[in-house]
Amino acid sequence: MLQEEEDLSLTIAHIVQKLKGSRLYSQLERQAWHQGNMLQEETDLSVIIAHIVQKLRSSRLSTQLGFQASVSLQKPEIKLESLKEDIKEFFRITGWEKKLQNAVYSELTVFPLPRHPAAPPEHLKEPLVYMRKAQGSWEKRILKSLNSMCTELSIPLARKRPVVEQKELLNKWNEMGTDEPDLSLFRPVYAPKDFLEVLINLRNPNYENGDHLNLRTHLGLIQVPLKVKYISELKDYFIELSLNTGQLGIDDATQVPPELFENEHVRLGQKVLAEQDSAAAQQYVRQGSPTALRAELWALILNVSNQPEDLLYYEQLKSNVIQHDLLVDSLIYKDVKLTASNDDYYFVFEDYLYQVLLCFSRDTSVLGHFAYNSASPPKSYIRGKLGMEDYAVFYPPNGVIPFHGFSMYVAPLCFLYHEPSKLYQIFREMYVRFFFRLHSISSHHSGIVSLCFLFETLLQTHLPQLFYHLREIGAQPLRISFKWMVRAFSGYLATDQLLLLWDRILGYNSLEILAVLAAAVFAFRAVNLMEVTSLAAAEAVLADLSTLKVMPLLQIFLFATVT
Amino acid sequence: MASKVKWVTDIEKSVLINNFEKRGWVQVTENEDWNFYWMSVQTIRNVFSLEAGYRLSDDQIVNHFPNHYELTRKDLMVKNIKRYRKELEKEGSPLAEKDENGKYIYLDFVPVTFMLPADYNLFVEEFRKSPSSTWIMKPCGKAQGKGIFLINKLSQIKKWSRDSKTSSFVSQSSKEAYVISLYISNPLLIGGRKFDLRLYVLVSTYRPLRCYVYKLGFCRFCTVKYTPSTSELDNMFVMIINFHGGGLVNNLRLYLESTRGKEVTGKLFDENGNYFAESSLWGCVCPVMNNDKHCFECYGYDIIIDDKLKPWLIEVNASPSLTSSTANDRILKYNLINDTLNIVVPNGEIPDCKWNKSPPKEVLGNYEILCDEELAQTEGAERDLRNRSGPSIGLKGSRTRETGKTALTTWK
Known part of the structure; x- marks a missing residue:
């Protein structure tokens, strides 16, 4: 057993070494650099390895690898004298090495680079004290609102369902949407615009009494200094979206002959899937995912395999839902009724949304994030x-x-996965990688504060006249675009366009594209926006985004505008 | 300046009226002189009835053909399709090809159907082959889901049997004609829900046949969750009638391609990716339709897709509903009427039904040519040859050609 563990850490070290040469790694490194946390490289690497070994040791994969290794001992090609090498070779041939590689890759992608080994864990959550404090008091407000609703309605936070009720719920599990409980007294705990007010009031105390030099020039709503990318850096970062690179969402239009790009791109996608390589899949979807391959590509990138154990886990969550009634269930129910059920494209998935969201609320593995x-x-x-x-x-x-x-974070995924358990896993993975950042206060480059700041900076720098005009008439652009970004544009764009956008979120492992798109939308409607004289009129110009084509907008904004 | 088109309608729907008013047309009553009458099927029956003796003049057009029921009455549609298949088979047409199970490869797009009481014995024979199947009974003359029920035992339809002992006591009305079709028991479900698909086809003339398919349609989803168990049969009404609106066909394609892959999905859509390959239906009805130069008709097709992604034509409606439930739905129907009027009333001017009814491409809007016999003939054999080469294109091309041919042979 000791031998095996040593083997595992060796293999991981090897994989980490391999990935170190990759583009993703250099991006991660650059990111660390920006945050001023660049450690001496070697210590850095060993910290990463130790951390990953630690995490994977308790995983199912580790058990499976141990089992496979002991099974392999029966095989004639495994010889005692070269045991270690033979087992490694066996792992390589049988694809287990690939699985391990994907798991390591997944850890590397999700988990932030360890800072100094001695740094306290809250630094991993958020390095800036004032951000942590702001998040803390925001949480207190949410809880207070939740508690007062509990008291007002005299509803417990949780209760065990009587057996009759359990049976009833089990019977209508697949058609919870037909139920029409009276939820008129429930109200959403908060809406994006409440959250925006909090972000607007964020201040960095270090700047409070001193010189506002940095911010005096920033005319937007966000008044905290954050490092965001300049357009030149964005061009470099999103290089695969440039004018000369083939792009699904542009080069698959009906008037473009498929021989030019689409056919070859689809073939390549099939190859990536055959290889079962997460890193390759992630690189691949930067140019867009063919509709028919998207579900599998995303699963590969998110390292979701939908094994029997996963199904079992989902069933357990489901039985937890059946047994206990939580106050949040009513909030979920209300939210689906208020949003997805009213959406022309998503209403049909109403029942799936209840299933996924109710199970999600019971899933303690989410706590890990x-x-x-x-x-x-x-x-x-x-x-x-x-x-x-x-x-x-x-x-x-x-x-x-x-x-x-x-x-709305779940709704678009219903277009890709019709098995609830797989849909569930994909959503959970998307949440713990991306979506949580859209409603937490942090300085992370994908966090909502940075996205807002990036959006305002882009507009102010590249469309100064428009920005100034809107600001003067009391229509701060962020007041309009905030809801788009908080929802990652779900419910605003047509579904096919939304999926093309999310391809790029997965591909770049970053939400920054949301801020770029928000700015690009303003640029696209700039002429009309210059004519409006009120916030309401500006909102009307930007009310319907369902006809927009995402990729051309992004491409033009990033690469075809003179800057 | 030319005078304004005078319109009448007995269907007070905003998508119609807004379109008329947009063109600056003038509303009149049916007793006055009118140029354009958008009427219900009940009204058209009266207009063309012998007693009415109404003669339309050259500047009058209406939105129905006198015998549209050949297509829209379930029993006649099935009769026409069966007759068409036989004709094609006799001719040795490639369209009539059958697979190893003796099923038509291209012409099997309507569920197995019989007429009751006329075909009672044939039905029993078919029923006994697969006694566990469920069948759906629809009265021939009624529409919009009225009088429909499901059966899975012969005893449930005993009163339609010819030699029924009780038949002499049963009043004629309760033994009215029904069509009985195999119920699609494996429908494709989205979000666990059964749905059907509504497509629109416009016929501007039957001789020569010129018809267009609308690029946009929509899915109608049941509000009640689908369960195949027969204990749920009572919920049928709810399933068929209480539909939510919304959801464009493009999204259906996105969903299917994402969850089922491109290959199977491709079978459902034609090479342009827009509509279902159902055009052969026109071959069936063409020969029997009275071509009246005052008429055009916009049909609604109801299609159910099974879980193998095979589309089944359930019904054709000559008066598709113009009621809209959502904003998208209203926009779709408004545009449908707009594009329809652009084709059948060129330039929105006083109609002259002697015109050749071949509008320029620019006015088609969301319509695409599904079949144009004149065009097919004038473009000559070269195109036909080319069309025949590819499998999917060949199907559509030869179908168009066959349609023309059959029609011509019948009409000469």
């Missing part, structure tokens, strides 16, 4: 034991309180 999320899961105490840590439980069990529009 709070290690690198500036937010912290709310705690609830057993009656009469308030404040006693021994009697604390996370509430809801996954630590995530849904807000108005939350279900």
Whole structure:
């Protein structure tokens, strides 16, 4: 056993070494550099390896590898004298090495680079104190609102369902949408515009009494200094979106002969899938994913394999939902009714949304992401034991309180996966990698604050007249674009366009593209926006984004505008 | 300046009226002189009835053909399709090709159907082959889901049997004619829901045949979750009638291609990726339709797709609903009428039904030519040859050609 573990860490070290040469790694490194946390490289690497080995050791994959290794001992080609090499070779041939590589890659992508080994864990959540504080007091507000709703309606946070009710729910599991409970007293805990007010009031205390030099020139709503990319850096970062690179969403239009790009791109995609290589898939989707391959490519990138164990896990979550009734269930129900059920494209998936979101709220594995999320899961105490840590439980069990529009993170995925368990895993992975950043206060480059700042900076720098005009008439652009970004454009764009956009989120492992698109939309409607004289009129110009073609907009904004 | 088109309608729908008013047309009553009458099928029956003795003049057009029921009445549609298949088979047409199970490869787009009581014995024979199947009974003359029920036992339709002992006591009305079709028991489900697809086809003339398919259609989803168990049969009404609106065909394609892959999805859509290959239907009805130069007709096709992605034509409606439930739905129907009027009333001017009814391409809007016999003939054999080479293109090309040929042989 000791031997095996050593083997595992060796293989991981090898894979990390391999990935170090890759583009992703250099990006991660650059990111670390920006944050001023560049460590001496060698220590850095060993910290990463130690961390990944630690995480993978307790994973299912590790057990499977151990099992496979012991099975392989029966094979004639495994010889005692060259045991280590033979087993490695066996792993390579049977594809287990690929699986391990994908797992390591997944860890590298999701987890932020370790800072100094001695850094406290909250630095991993958010290095800036004032951001952490702001997030903390925002959470207190949310909880207060949740608690007062509980008291007002005299509804418990959680209760066990009577057996009759359990049976009833089980029977209508597939048609929860037909149920019409009275939810008129429930209201969403908060909506994007409440959250925007919080972000507008963010201040860096270090700047409070000093010189505002940096910000005096920033005419937008966000008043904290953050490092965001200049357009030249964005061009470099999103190089695969440039004019000379083939692009699904542009070069697959009906008037373009498929021989020019599409056919070859599809062939390449099939190859990537055959190789089962996460890193290759991620690189590939930067140019867009063919509709027919998208579901599998995304699963590969997110390292979701939908094994029998995963199905079992999903069933367990489902039985947790059946057994207990939570207050958040009503919030989820209300949110789906308010958003997806009213959407012309997503209403048909209403029942899937309930299933996925209810299971999500019970999934304690989601708690893991709070290690690198500036937010912290709310705690609830057993009656009469308030404040006693021994009697604390996370509430809801996954630590995530849904807000108005939350279900729109799931809705577009219903176009890709018709098995609820797979749909569920993909959503969970998307959430813990990306979506949580859209409603947590942090300085992360994909965090919502940075996105807002990037959006305002882009507009102010590249469309100064438009920016000034809108600001003067009291239509700060962020007031319009904020909701698009918080929802990652879900429900605003046509579904095919949205999926093309999310391809790029996965491909670049970054949400920055959302800010770029938001700016590009303003650029595209600039002529009309210059004529409006009120916020309402500006909102009307930008009310319907369903006819927009995402890729041409991004391409023109990033690469075809003189800067 | 030319005088304005005078219009009448007995269907007070905003998508119609807004379109008329946009053109600056003038509303009149049916007793006055009119140029354009958008009427219900009940009205057209009266207009063309012998008693009415109404003669349309050259500057009058209406939105129905006198015998549209050949296509829209379920029993006649099935009769016409069956007759068409036989004709094609006799001719040795490639369209009539059958697979190893003796099923038509291209012409099998309507569920197995019989007429009751006329075909009762044939039905029983078919029923016994697969006794566990479910069948759907629809009264021939009614529309919009009225009088429909499901059966899965012969005893449930005993009263339609010819030798039924009780038949003499049963009043004639309860033994009215029904069509009975194999119920599509494996429908494709989206989000766990059954749905059907509505497409629109415009026929501007039957001789020569010139028809267009609308690029946009929509799916109608059941509000009740689909379960195949027969205990749920009672919910049928809800399933058929209470539809939500919305969802464009493009999204259907996106969903299918994402979840099922490109190859199977491709079979459902033609090479342009726009519509279902259902055009052979026109071959069936053409020969029996009365071509009246005052008429055009916009048909709604109801199609159900099964879980193998095979489309089944369930019904053709000559008066597709113009009621809209959502904003998208209203926009779609408004544009449908707009594009229809652009084709059948050129330039929105006083119609002259002697015109050759071949509008320029620019006015087609979202319509695409599905079949144009004149065009097919004038473009000559070269195109036909080219069309025949590719499998999918060949199907469409030869179908168009066959349609013309059959029609011509019948009409000479």
